[in-house]
Amino acid sequence: xxxSRRLKKVPEKMNDSASAFHLIADLTEEKGVTCILIGGFxxxxxxxxxxxxxxxxxxxxxxxxxxxxxxxxxxxxxxxxQETFIQLKGSESLLMDMDxxxxxxxxxxxxxxxxxxxxxxxxxxxxxxxxxxxxxxLHSIKFNPKIRMNTDFPDIINLMRANDVNVKEKKFKELxxxxxxxxxxxxxxxxxx
Amino acid sequence: xxxxxxxIIKVGAPKHKVLSMDDYxxxxxxxxxxxxxxxxxxxxxxxxxxxxxxxxx
Numbered sequence: 337x338x339x340s341r342r343l344k345k346v347p348e349k350m351n352d353s354a355s356a357f358h359l360i361a362d363l364t365e366e367k368g369v370t371c372i373l374i375g376g377f378x379x380x381x382x383x384x385x386x387x388x389x390x391x392x393x394x395x396x397x398x399x400x401x402x403x404x405x406x407x408x409x410x411x412x413x414x415x416x417x418q419e420t421f422i423q424l425k426g427s428e429s430l431l432m433d434m435d436x437x438x439x440x441x442x443x444x445x446x447x448x449x450x451x452x453x454x455x456x457x458x459x460x461x462x463x464x465x466x467x468x469x470x471x472x473x474l475h476s477i478k479f480n481p482k483i484r485m486n487t488d489f490p491d492i493i494n495l496m497r498a499n500d501v502n503v504k505e506k507k508f509k510e511l512x513x514x515x516x517x518x519x520x521x522x523x524x525x526x527x528x529x
Numbered sequence: 530x531x532x533x534x535x536x537i538i539k540v541g542a543p544k545h546k547v548l549s550m551d552d553y554x555x556x557x558x559x560x561x562x563x564x565x566x567x568x569x570x571x572x573x574x575x576x577x578x579x580x581x582x583x584x585x586x
Contacts (some may be wrong), residue, residue, distance in 0.1 A: 353558045370534060380553040385546075387560050390569045409544045415571075420578045432561070435574075456550045479581040482537065515583075 354457035356391055359368040361459035363406050369399040370448055373456075374472060376465040378460065379491055381454050383498040390423075394447065394464070394472075394504035397438045398442070407434070465497055467511055475517030481517075489520070493527050503528040 362445040364371050365524065372395070376388025407424060411431050416423040424434045439447075446479070451462035456510075464472065474496075501508055503524050511522040548556060 353554055355560070356555075376557070377550065377553065380548060381545045381550065385548050385553060385556065388557055389561065389565060392572075416575060416578065418578060420580050420582050421578065422534070423574060423578075432557075439583050439585075443583065446585050454550055456554060468585070471585065475581075475583045476577075476579045480579045481576060483577045484579070 338495065345470070346486065352433045356434060357461070358456045358488055359407070359431070360391075360393065360434075361447070361461070363403045367399065367402045367406075369395065370444055371395045371399070371404050371436070371461075373449055373454070373461045373463050374469065375435070377456065379495065380468065381452070381463045382466055382495050384494040385493075387436075390435055392435045392437065394439060396441050396444055398441075400436050400438065402466055412497050432434055458465075464496065466501070468518055470495060470501075470508075471511055471515040474512060474520060477520055478516050489523070492524065496524075496528075 342376075360371060363369065371393040374385060374394050375390070377391060379386065381428070382476065391488050392404045401460030412424040412434065413427050413428045414422060415425040415433075421435060423437070426433050447464045448462060450465040450468060452465060454461050454463050463469070463507050470492055473484075473492050477484045477492075496503065496508075503509075512524065
């Protein structure tokens with residue numbers, strides 16, 4: 337069954353954004369592709385609710401290429417394309433914008449293996465384990481501090497508070513110094529003082 | 530101050546609500562329909578991009 341036909345099966349009462357999740361769930365199942373849910377939806381799973389304007393997935397470039405045509409047929413258009421990510425724009429009001437962040441196969445497998453299952457709009461997805469999600473955010477701050485300090489830093493603080501992560505615990509400090517910077521760790525220590 | 534007759538709130542702030550994933554989807558949907566600024570969002574997304582590979586080994 338084609339993706340567009342499957343989309344018609346989305347119940348009418350289902351909210352519009354749900355169709356993006358149905359589409360990805362169908363495609364990943366059909367093509368044997370791994371896409372891990374990150375971004376605002378993963379943050380919400382860990383008890384921190386904040387606004388988001390798109391759905392973010394972690395995958396490999398090779399996996400993305402397997403579903404790229406089907407996404408295009410379903411109404412998505414490439415917006416911003418870079419080596420490590422692609423941003424897709426939903427050309428119909430039905431479809432939420434989607435971002436795909438690319439990692440290597442080993443990294444994806446590691447995050448998938450430690451990930452947690454969630455259900456959205458009746459479909460199953462995986463979100464990263466909390467510390468892996470924090471690592472992704474630390475990485476973003478490290479390489480785009482000017483902008484990401486305003487978005488990912490509050491996310492990290494809120495995620496730590498909501499999930500009782502101790503800033504002084506060895507595991508967190510190591511994570512912070514590995515994926516973030518010493519400066520970010522110092523700022524976190526300050527925030528939890 | 531007494532003349533102002535201000536209410537004294539004695540109870541603490543309510544615990545923040547944790548949204549289920551489906552409720553969160555509705556929340557996102559509502560905001561996209563009612564408060565979304567497409568131009569500003571597109572600009573923000575470009576600025577916040579990180580083009581350095583994330584590696585976990």
